[in-house]
Amino acid sequence: MGSIEANNLSYALPGGRVLFKDVNFKVGDGHHVALVGINGIGKSTLFRLIAGDMESKSGHVRVDGRLGAMTQFADRDPKMTVRRFLLSYSPLVIQNAAAELATAECAVEKEATPESNLRYANALSSWGEVGGYNAEVLWEQCTTAAFGRSLEEVGHRPVSTLSGGEQKRLALEVLFRSDADVLLLDEPDNFLDIPGKRWLEDKMNASLRTILYVSHDRALLANTSSRVVTLEAGGAWVHPESYFTYETARRARLGRIEEEQKLFRHEKDRLNTILKEYKRKSAYNDKFATKANSMEKRIERFERDNAPRERAKEQRIKMDLGGGRTGKIVFKADNFAIPGLIEGLTTEVHYGERIGVVGPNGAGKSHLLRLLGGEEIAHSGEWKLGARVDPGLFSQTNDRSDLESIPLVDIIRSEGLDLTRAMSGLKRYELHPEAQNRFESLSGGQQARFQLLMTELRSPTMLLLDEPTDNLDIDSAEALERGLAAYQGAVIAVTHDRWFM
Structure with a gap:
């Protein structure tokens, strides 16, 4: 059949920032292996390296068998x-x-x-x-x-x-x-x-x-x-x-890394204490100067040979989606239809409700949300939004040509924020390292987080979310869940995420 083997694989972004280094793993014949990690960590880049669409900084990939991607x-x-x-x-x-x-x-x-x-x-x-x-x-x-x-x-x-x-x-x-x-x-x-x-x-x-x-x-x-x-x-x-x-294995691994780092710091502190004492005594006894030099070399070897594994940085994503008071009825439809997709929809959505829209692919779910968000969609029947309802639409496709070629921080500032507040918003969404990067250079998950931030800044009183968790890593999806729990207003979400629902 086939296999994949990555050996000491490293990749650096334009500008020199290392995305990952010394990556080693093997996917054996017939195995089904999941590749996980936070948004922007380099999963899609690693896939392109394996497929041969990009070249690595160092290391190599071997694929045995015919590849489909x-x-x-x-x-x-x-x-x-x-x-x-x-x-x-x-x-x-x-x-x-x-x-x-x-x-x-x-x-x-x-x-x-x-x-x-x-x-x-x-x-x-x-x-x-x-x-x-x-x-x-x-x-x-x-x-x-x-x-x-x-x-x-x-x-x-x-x-x-x-x-x-x-x-x-x-x-x-x-x-x-x-x-x-x-x-x-x-x-x-x-x-x-x-x-x-x-x-x-x-x-x-x-x-x-x-x-x-x-x-x-x-x-x-x-x-x-x-x-x-x-x-x-x-x-x-x-x-x-x-x-x-x-998840159990990862928590145990992180615990072991923390213990390794603790023991490393303890031993390094002990050696540095001895070094300081040698240097103090060398002021009046030359033999301690020699011992101090030897101890400095010993510390260098210790740091080189015993450095603990790096612990993954925790994401602290906070979505403050806000909202606002509207009339009791935020959306009403009477015998509403989108030709060929939706027929005879009669319903009401009230303030504060969380509505999940489900159905097979191609059934018109995205068309409905786009219509409520202000896009011209051919339809029949009656529908209207309630008093003080200002909808905010999150799109499933990340297809935002209007955001391309502009640094993220400048897009945020175009919403009326000064530099400090713009950077604060990016930081809450763990996007501040990408502040000078362009929207199209982000990973799918980072693009989704940025669009959620843009939605937040516009303070909509009704959220229209089209597959909001599709590209989000687990930390981001959980942050969205917390943000929606505190949101003041109605939420209409198209989703097939079984955990999110």
Whole structure:
């Protein structure tokens, strides 16, 4: 089958900051290993190193077997069709044959000459020889499983019109049906509805492939992992069991590190006390000067050879979402419908309520929240917001071209905050080290935290949250839960996070 081995792997960001160093782990044949760590620690970067899309500062990665990989973010390229999306998961030889076939078809359509017809015939022959027709059979199976529609029906549909969950399901269908021996899955459960998450768990558990995956879904981690690799404190360590026992093991490990650091400090203090005494006595006895020099060298060797492991820095994220008093009814719908998605919705949402919106991918949940947030969405029936309701929308996709190319601190200051208050807000969300970085350079989880901070600063009196925990690490998700518990106002959340609900 396949395996992954990382040896002394290190990576530094542009500017020199080391993201991680001396990372060592192995994913054995047929193992399903979870890669966990806080937002921005370098999980997606490590995946790109394994996939060969980036080069490490030092060390090396070895992958035995055919590799298939899925990235974290949904595709929002308006030119990307379902067919091209599926093609992007095919071997390069098929992608090249497809490009030649498309070029030859265009040439024939433009002018049917003996030369263009011959080129087209040769392209069709090559398409069959490299397995193109077999690939189309596979794609047909994928679209049927994901949407219940044939490739012919949906092949030319823009991928950007699919929900995030539909895109994820399509990518997972093609990967699990492929001939890949090793799968890299970067947050494969993001955007999936609850049946989709259960389907993914079943697929993973039934698979004989070697799988390394990133997820923040605690239920999925516990149900699918055979061991856990953790990126933290600039390095990595391996828990040899499933995530079900991970938290207990991590607490015990942190306790051991604290004890190591305590013993190290105690011994270093003892040696320094002796050194000070030698230096004091050397003022009137030269032999103590020699002893002092020897002790200084001994301390240097001790610090070099006995330095304790670094303890992971705790995140102290505090979300102060605020809110405000509104009328009793904050949202009312009467026979409301979004054509093809939602039919006959009649309901009321009251001040202070926490409403969870669930349903299958593509059912219109995000459309509903976007409409309530002020976006123009075609609909019928009646709906209205109540008195003093000012909605704040958090989007599931992190698709914020309006925030690109601007340092985070400047985005915050554009909301009317001075530098001190802007930095204070970033610090509460553990984003202050990224203050001069741009939104697009952040990890998915950091982008989500920053958008929550922006929502907080605008003081909405009703929160509209579209999959808010999908990219958040566990510390951030728990901070959001605490923030929502204290929020003064109604919350309408689309979520498939079983713990969050």
